[in-house]
Amino acid sequence: MTLPAPSAIPALAEADLARFGEFVYRRTGLRFAPGQRGMVERRVAERMREAGTATFAEYFARLRADLDREVEHLINALTVNETYFLREEYQLRCLTASLMGLVTARKRPGDAVRIWSMPCATGEEPYSIAIWLLEHWPEVDRYEVEIVGSDIDTAALAAAARGSYGERALMRLTPDLVGRYFAPEAAARPGPRSAPRWRIIEELRRSVRFSPCNLMDRAAMAAEGRFDVVFCRNVLIYFDDASRRVAADHLYDALAPGGFVCLGHTESMSRISPLFRVCRLADVIVYQRPEQDDG
Known part of the structure; x- marks a missing residue:
């Protein structure tokens, strides 16, 4: 042919x-x-x-x-996977300044704290969460922190698991952070035009688990269990109203009672679903599954 x-x-x-x-x-x-x-x-x-x-x-x-x-x-x-490290940093500040304290108030030292980045694209967001917790949350070693990154794009997930990034992805990171959490990679084809790349250190790569998941697939979402915090940023804007309502129901089910979902700054759960409680924390709005429910 x-x-x-x-x-x-x-x-x-x-x-x-x-x-x-x-x-x-x-x-x-x-x-x-x-x-x-x-x-x-x-x-x-x-x-x-x-x-x-x-x-x-x-x-x-x-x-x-x-x-x-x-x-x-x-x-x-x-699918579009344009992202970089420490994107929407104000939510990461909220994570350590407010959300982690609220989450661990109902836990004991050694308990699991589960965070889901969904969709995670090529991994910048879940790795950013891991770096931010290590740098800004003194309690990080008192709990079993589990970070999961999921996406519908299996090619993006493979890249995330490898953890190799170019200059643009690292543009918001200080040289000190790059030096602590990344190692320079040798160019695959050395030459004057070869672009430098850095790879997440192995210890940090092991701290994040990646899995394929479709936000619209209830069974796949349920298979990941329940989370204390879910980052689901800048994806609902691509859905229509019916799909947003389905996604909101699935996100609600993915949260442990009292858990929080963080959306992109242009997204609002209030216009999609009545299930969540709106929480205004400093300059951030997040959405909480009520602690007292029958789910």
């Missing part, structure tokens, strides 16, 4: 685009904005070439059958 050259692959017909959008929506809860059409068509064209399919109809049939993990590869291609 001879596949068309990249430039020869036609734009998706309106009906095909609509069918594709509904397929992705049912799997992920994500809706594509009209301005994202070009990105969607490029990613579909890339996957068609990789899958060896000549037409969209052939590729879509392969997607629906999903005999070779093509849905996983497609989702990996469509």
Whole structure:
């Protein structure tokens, strides 16, 4: 079979685009904005070439059958994983100044404290949480702190587990922090244009567990157990109202009674679900599962 050259692959017909959008929506809860059409068509064209399919109809049939993990590869291609260390630092300050004290007030020394970064992209957020706790929470050694990073993008999770980052990801870190928690990596292809990279030290890599999980999948969410704090930042803005309500229910179930969820600064749980209690802590708003409930 001879596949068309990249430039020869036609734009998706309106009906095909609509069918594709509904397929992705049912799997992920994500809706594509009209301005994202070009990105969607490029990613579909890339996957068609990789899958060896000549037409969209052939590729879509392969997607629906999903005999070779093509849905996983497609989702990996469509998700955006732009992030960096210490992003939205004000929430990390709140974590150690307020949330950890509230969480451990109902625990004993040695008890587990569970924190979930969901979605975690390529790992910058869960590793940032680990670094921040080590640097700013004196009680860190009194409890069994478990940090889990989850994402729907398995390629991003593989990168997170490796823990290798370039300059942009580290731009908010001081040289002192980089020196303590990262080791420089030798360039894969040494040369004047090789970009420097640093890898998280092994001890810190071992402190974070990564697992694939879809925010819209109740069973997958429940399999991770309950958490004291969940960071779910800057993802609900990509959902429609129905998907947001489903996600909110799943996040509620993922919290231990009295636990907290942290959203992105443009997101508000108050407009999505009545289940959570709004907590205003200094310059941060977080959302709490009430301690007294029947869940």
